Amino acid sequence: MSTLDQAIIGNCGFAALVDRRAEVTWACMPRFDGDPVFCSLLGPPSAGEGQGRFAIELDRLAYSEQSYERNTAIVVTRLYDDSGGAVEVTDFAPRFEQYGRTFRPMMIVRQLRRLSGSPLVRVVTRPLFDYGRTVPTITQGSNHIRYVGSSQVLRLTTDASVTAVVDETPFILEDDLTFVLGPDETLPNSARDTGSAFHEQTCTYWQEWVRSLAIPFEWQEAVIRAAITLKLNTFEDTGAVIAAATSSIPEAPGTGRNWDYRYCWLRDSYFVINALNRLGATKTMEHYVRFIINTTATNGExxxxxVYRINGRDDLEEHFAEGLAGYRGMGPVRVGNQAYRQQQNDVYGSAILATAHLFFDERLRRRGDEALFRRLEALGEQAVAVYREPDAGPWEFRGFEKVHTFSAAICWAAARALGSIAEKLGYAERAAYWRGRAREMAEVIGREAWNEERQSYTASFGGRDLDASLMLLYEWGFLQADDPRLASTVRAVEQELRRGDFLFRYVHEDDFGTPDTAFVTCAFWYVDALAAVGREEEARAIFERLLACRNHVGLLSEDIDPATGELWGNFPQTYSMVGLINSAMRLSRRWEEAL
Structure with missing residues (x-):
């Protein structure tokens, strides 16, 4: 049975998931939103049981262990049989600096090593094409195997017996073996030499990258793993950051809440940029801001x-991948995301707040100028025009629209930010204009979103329902920490939405019924809000328990079952890892206090 006990490898061009038994269960090639050539996570495919796998199988497997090499995106899986035999599988996607640029090929390297005994192993390499529908044609040479499809060709180069790999014949592992899967290109060196050199250089890259991060005194391991995962969800070629590496992992069993998250949501940009800024990952941050600027430059009628593709296009028409059965057989498997057609008014505020860093962060190579400010003003005018118009909201309701407080508040925050940018640039008249608009918007939001009977802000203007995004009113500066309305809103939200240590997005019925699982990042928003209203010890205790909900290698998905702690939803989820980073940064003791 598929689970989210998976590790992620990648190189900011593509990603793959490896389970605790050393099987590559998911890998989209040639990039994040490409064809899942390994897809057993969402199997069985129509091509047949056991297809879409890249596995190292140990005969009479008794148990396994899996971890990352310290401060890297290199995962090590150890398999033990019941008679003293053991093997080690090291998996990674090469990434390192070479010839003045970053080398990040579409390539998975698997290194297989005997640890003890006489382990009997079998190598299973069964890629599929066309979302599980097409079995490739296989050709072979003396040291390689080609998997030929209509749209791409993969080549596996190895120092193992090609016959044993093609025929999936078990053999006693005696010598170290290397498997290099990638484009249909000849390696300049042997598989072993290539794998060894790439491993050393990739390890050095990640450890040096981690050394450059600004991290809190407490919870360093968790923050480092979250930071690496955030980096792995970055498509470096354009700067886009995907929401998750997978498609159609259900938010809860049998609900049909299966979405394709291999794309870039503008809403996420505010949170991601803030996390990258706090980490000091300025180069990644600059690339993402560049993507946002380029995307907003093509803002049409x-x-x-x-949401946009990682190439910046918006052709995300949704359809079902009929060749895949779905996670644990729970279809449908979606390709594309119909949310791109929705009216979501928060996108203008999100884009402005993310881009605003260019005007205030002195570390950045490209600084904000008058031309960029004028473009942001145009987005600001759109934000002012729509902030009290109905939309699908942050939770992307498909069946109804309301005037969502989240959307209105982030548009307000954007107007206020434009006032600060104008002042920074010395445009006093424009600063006064935007601050005036912000005041007007704040008055409307304060009047329309506040429910006197509930003593709380509500999810929509004039409504009674609450949602977890209200925890962000402090984050954006709409409410101050000492404002009694913040404390009372926190109390109302926790009474209605809290289940154990988790927070539901909302509990009212939506297009698919009543939600069954909690949205992971909402718990981190709640932790931040608790700290803001002076309940810091409670916030720290909940945060510690949330860390314990990560999977065995420190990763989080989108959703969690409050009763069982099982992870659901697409994986690993950028939103969740960013929430962890931001909460850790806020709650940690300062280095000066701790040393």
């Missing part, structure tokens, strides 16, 4: 889309 329909306005900004909520």
């Amino acid at each position: 329909h306005g900004l889309r909520p």
Whole structure:
């Protein structure tokens, strides 16, 4: 049975998941939103049981262990049989600096080593094409195997017996073996030499990258793993950051809440940029801001889309991948995301707040200028025009629209930010204009979103329902920490939405019924809000328990079952890892206090 006990490897061009038995269960090639050539996570495929796998199988497997090499994206899986035999599988996607640029090929390297005994192993390499529908044609040479499809060809180069790999014949492992899967290109050196050199250089890259991070005194391991995962969800070629590496992992069993998250949501940009800024990952941050600027530059008559492909295009028409059965057989498997057609008014505020860093962060190579400010003003005018118009909201309701407080508040925050940018640039008249607009918007939001009977802000204007995004009113500066309305809103939200240590997004019925699982990042928003209202010890205790909900290698998905702690939803989820980073940064004792 598939689970989210998976590790992620990648190189900021593509990613793959490796389970605790050393099987590559998911890998989209040639990039994040490409064809899942390994797809057993969402199997069985129509091509047949056991297809879509890349596995190292140990005969009479008794147990396994899996971990990352320290401060890297290199995962090590150890398999033990019941008679003293053991093997070690090291998996990674090469990434390192070479010839003045970053080398990040579409390539998975698997290194197989005997640890003890006489382990009997079998190598299973069964890629599929066309979302599980097409079995490739296989050709072979003396040291390689080619998997030929209509749209791409993969080549596996190895120093193992090619016959044993093609025929999936078990053999006693005696010598170290290397498997290099990638484009249909000849390696200049042997598989072993290539794998060894790439491993050493990739390890050095990640450890040096981690050394450059600004991290808190407490919870360093968790923050480092979250930071690496955030980096792995970055498509470096354009700067886009995907929401997750997978598609159609259900938010809860049998609900049909299966979405394709291999794309870039503008809403996420505010949170991701803030996390990258706090980490000091300025180069990644600059690339993401560049993607946002390029995307907003093509803002057409329909306005900004909520979600874009990693190449910046918005052709995300949704359809079902009929060749895949779905996670644990729970289809459908979706390709594309119909949310791109929704009206989501928060996108203007998100884009402005993310881009605002260019005007204030002195570390950045590219600084904000008058031309960029004028473009942001145009987005600001759109934010002012729509902030009290109905939309699908942050939770992307498909069946109804309301005037969502989240959307209105982030548009307000953007207007206020434009006032600060104008002042920074010395444009006093424009600063006064935007601050005036912000005041007007704040008055409307304060009047329309506050429910006197509930003593709380509500999810929508004039409504009674609450949602977890209200925890962000402090984050954006709409409410101050000492404002009694913040404390009372926190109390109302926790009474209605809290289940154990988790927070539901909302509990009212939506297009698919009543939610069954909690949204992981909402718990981190709640932790931050608790700290803001002076309940810091409670916030720290909940945060510690949330860390214990990560999987065995420190990763989080989108959703969690409050009763069982099982992870659900697409994986690993950028939103969740960013929430962890931001909460850790806020709650940690300062280095000066701890040393």
